[in-house]
Ligand code: NCD
């Protein structure tokens with residue numbers, strides 16, 4: 001039996017929600033990952049240290065007995081975030097970053113920032129306290145084509161942000177384009193990016209050819225094949241600027257299978273298996289450990305994990321659903337399985 005053993009990985013971009021959904025999805029992540037950067041886009045968003053600590057307690061309650069898992073909390077940056085709150089976050093050992101959503105860019109982003117240039121004083125504070133800024137990098141203008149929104153965000157906002165705040169650590173989250181890869185590669189070592197399993201495995205045909213498949217709809221939206229190839233090349237290059245962030249984003253089935261379906265792919269149930277398939281297709285299994293287990297920790301200034309996880313080459317069928325959530329590739333076969 002072919003097996004692959006790597007240092008226990010970290011998920012540097014994860015949505016676990018709260019309430020009943022949290023109880024369904026968190027065990028999947030905790031089984032595979034030692035730690036995860038937890039996204040703050042709850043309703044209402046997690047904007048204060050106090051809220052993040054309460055949310056952290058709720059997450060700790062959902063970890064199965066005997067499982068070692070640490071949630072790494074983030075705060076949602078809004079136009080009303082105060083410099084005092086940023087200072088408090090920097091002093092709190094459980095808070096690891098702030099998340100910037102352009103208003104209206106994606107699920108639960110109404111509280112996001114309408115004009116990034118208006119919050120420059122907050123970015124200056126993040127830079128001063130050395131707290132990373134995690135960016136959902138898409139413009140939201142109705143007249144900007146949805147397939148261009150990431151590229152235009154980089155041109156219009158990100159280039160100026162990195163010029164004005166050269167010491168600010170930034171993660172461009174879930175990159176989906178060749179242009180984003182090139183931007184990150186050419187930027188300073190303060191700038192990194194996460195890449196999801198769906199953007200490594202699929203292009204937009206998976207979502208649109210032969211019928212609309214809502215479980216492949218996430219934001220930023222899947223792009224054409226040239227972009228997928230650029231992402232695979234970046235992820236498997238061994239460049240420490242690119243690391244694992246699933247963006248696993250569970251939604252109830254009826255909200256995705258809807259005349260106005262919401263964005264997000266649920267991948268936490270087999271995140272490592274999905275990445276392993278992508279790395280194997282690229283003949284780069286030897287590059288998986290750095291991407292999954294080292295570079296994210298290094299960027300966040302955390303120690304690397306000590307345990308290991310093993311995957312074996314073996315076919316298994318992905319269930320049709322987990323409670324009321326349909327997973328990515330439901331009913332299809334995966335080629336690797338965590339032991
Ligand atoms: C995410 C979600 O559902 O919270 N959806 C998605 O398509 N990725 C939000 C996000 O990260 O954009």
Ligand code: ZN
Nearest residue numbers: 015039247249
């Ligand atoms: Zn996300």
